Amino acid sequence: MTTHRPLGFSIRRIALHGLLITIGIIFMLPFIWSISTSLKPMNELFAVRPHLIPNTIRWENYSDVFENIPFLRIYINSIIVTIFRTIGQVAIASVAAFAFSQLRFPGRDVIFVALLAGLMVPDQVLIVPRFIIMREFGWFDTYQGLIIPLIFSSFGVFMIRQYFLGIPRDFHEAAKLEGANPLQIYWQIYMPLARPALAAFGFLALLASWNEFFWGLTVTSSMDMRVIPVGLALFQGQYFTNNAVLMAAANLATFPLLIVFLFFQKQLVEGVALSGLK
Amino acid sequence: MTTTHRTAIDRLVKRRMSRRAAMQVGAAGAAAGMLARVPQLAGAQDVPAYEGEEATISYGFWDTAQEAAIDAQIEAFKAVQPNITVEKQIVPWADYWTQLQTAVAGGQTFDVFWINTANVPVYGSVGALLPITQIVDVEDGIDTSLLPSSLVESYAFEGVQYGVPRDFDTIALFYNKDLFDAAGVEYPGEDLSWEDYRALAEQMNDEGAGIWGAGMQTSGQENYTNYVFQNGAIYLNEDLTECIVDSPEGTEAFAYLAQYFVDGLTPSIAIQQANPVADSLFPAGNVAMMTGGSFRAGTYAALDANIDVVPLPYSKQRATAIHGLANVIWANTEQPAAALEFVKFLHSEEGETILGESGSTIPAMAGKQDAWLAANASMNAQVFIDAAEYGQSVQDPVVGPAWQGAIAGVVTEGFAGDIEPDQIATEAAVAANAELGG
């Protein structure tokens, strides 16, 4: 969209960078703060005017994380659960999104809005019936209990549907003329074309799953089945929280997300760019 | 209209009504049936004694700081009852009650778990807890004469004992020795009246240096409840149906505290919102004195700060809010005998000794508190243990603790200056009554 200039200099560009850097610093503050806090000894945590750079650096906060709770086990649980939930959500939501955006069947729009209603009710008021369903299934403290109820994403259906609607329907018609069935059209045409949206949704689903707290707390009871957000909550006590250890744990939890984000943001913008209609 | 007509119509109406009522009951019942095998009041019949059968029970609690002590207790219990396996289930504090409610409603929860006094009437009144009367004050059972009596009473509901305290906490006055030294003021004594306390706060207040004389927290347990009790006021009437804290004594207590805010002797509410007194302003050395709980002693002892502690100031009488946790048993547990056995062990000489040795909390049993004192040797922590003698519990109605939240809301507004100091108690009572009556 930008015009190419041999040297990247212009007043507008410098102004833009200036603006982005200013906003960027504000955006980075909490991140810097959480790193700084994670390295502080306890007596520096209470300071009324906190120092950004700790007077004494205490690396042991990071090893304390592993001493307080079985963090490694919890970490692995989160990885397993997140992988399956993300794949499940993308697969189920994209198939449904294709049907909602490309196929005609009775009740389609009503069903679609009903799915959205799933996003409009706070989890807290549904928790008891859902708890009982888990009890009847015998899924407490299991991976299937953590994973399966959360692989149905109305958010994903809606997001991918919108993207599919934006793809010129000529692709669909052309494939249909060649005798492809809807599943083939979905898989061979729409999925590759929607790569940026799938990458975006995939990453957001992964993020949501990694940070999911309420369900993870409700369906598990033993320490061996807990997931990261529940583990982090365990660092917050009734009367006292060592914020340094908490932040150390939080940073350990966040770090892989940033790596994954670096990878995804490329997919997101450098996926298959539509080449328009020929 | 003749009588016969009338009765006929009545009967018809009645039948229709009852059919409708039946449908409604049916619908609610369907939901209920799905929801809960919530027990209807378990009778007082005794659970048959444990006879060595294999059993697995879960033990729910929230404090990771006590995990090591609990591991040791479970280990020791295993030696006594090798056929009972105890699985610990730790729930984060912030979500503990929510989880418990959900699990009880969902019909599957911990066999044995921690509870606080406020929740005993709530769960006890609906039969969700198993009475432990059969193991209390019997031969080889739990000896309540070694425990703080006000707490033992708090764990009974309508004459049935559901638990006994495992530990307790009381409130005392922390002060920062360095600040007193710097100001050349003598440390607070053991014998402080409200007036003495106020005079000390004025003496220590130094706006220029950013030092407040007193740190008035917004918490009831650590702050205003103590003053209410000291002035001879109580929160609720005998039936626990009405809030009577708007008595002259209650009114005076809240006005006394609010005056500290008016006169700038304590950090304002806006400042406390960003910098909680107990977690920031006091340990950082911006506040000279603060009334706080025994549970803070360990944290403060671990800091380099020079902090010591004396008994709370008093007014008409000495008083402190006392609180403690109990182990209770879920009424629907499949292993009531094993659960009773475990609870009995936790409150036995051995169980309380192990808890005491961890130094993580004050064990409820008299004589087991040395390790806790040793862990906080840098201050005169004995005052917390001595305070148990004049400890007073907050009353707990069946409707739950919502009324306490209502009072906290009003008091915070009062401290922020939105309510006149002498009106705080009145408005607090109004707000609490709305929750109690509702």
Place this chain on the structure above:
Amino acid sequence: MSRAELPATSTIAITSGRGRSRQARLEMRWGFLMVAPMLIGFSIFFLIALGSSLILGFTEWKMVESPHWIGFQNYRDVLRDPDFRTAMVNTFAIAIPHVILRITIGLSLAIALNSKIRFRTFYRVVFFLPVVTMPVAIGTIWKWLYDPGFGPINGFLGRVGLPQPEWLTDRWWAVVAVVIVLLWSGVGYDMIIFLAGLQAIPRDYYDAAALDGASGWQQFRDITLPLLTPTTFFLTVIGIIYSLQVFDLVYVMTRIGEVNQLPTVVYFIYDEGFRNFRMGYAISVAWVLLIIILIFTLIQFRLQKRWVNY
């Protein structure tokens, strides 16, 4: 450009009945087949719970004991409850500016960072950082920034001679403060979705427009903005659904001790249901909220024909 003229399939009324060809029947079958996994899972793990909550909304239910039927009492109480009204006002005061600004800023960031600007990967990561930062960290740092006594914001305002509000204690300043934090932590999220949406716009269009001598602004107005409307529509609908349910961050930011200075509707539901043991009532409030959000959503689906290009 034939795209914009394509019929919006989602809004086509489904014609039923006699004339339906074999092909249409086949398409219908495929349609049901492809939504089936989603629908089955949704029914088991959501619809059953929602159905029971509909019944429970008509009961008095402490959670720890069986519910009992009280008819419409809860709903009558909700409409009269001043605390509910306060929560509703707070929620809308936060949600409306939040949704509007979030989409505007998210879109601007996406466009700036979709261009071939230098360091764009770095910027993308930076603007996304708050999305992955722990809520506790967010709450703590912003509380410190807003601190009226020792915080840098008021320190700065004081130095340049501007008024220093008590950000989180005064109700309306608290709304402003909370909206800023929500924006700060949410624009990166919208940026990601807009970035994906931008990829759907064929590059040829810009090339053609450039050949015709259209300026950057004209290209933005005539190509980017209209062709991005499906994404914008999505984010508006989702934004309203989510911001009417704001809860934890607002609570973490504005509470003093256990006292919430700026209760929102979902906080109210949580408080009534769990802390006050009035889950039946809490559920009826959730249903009122559901209906309000649903009305907003349906209105948006109605209005989309006027502005969304598929």
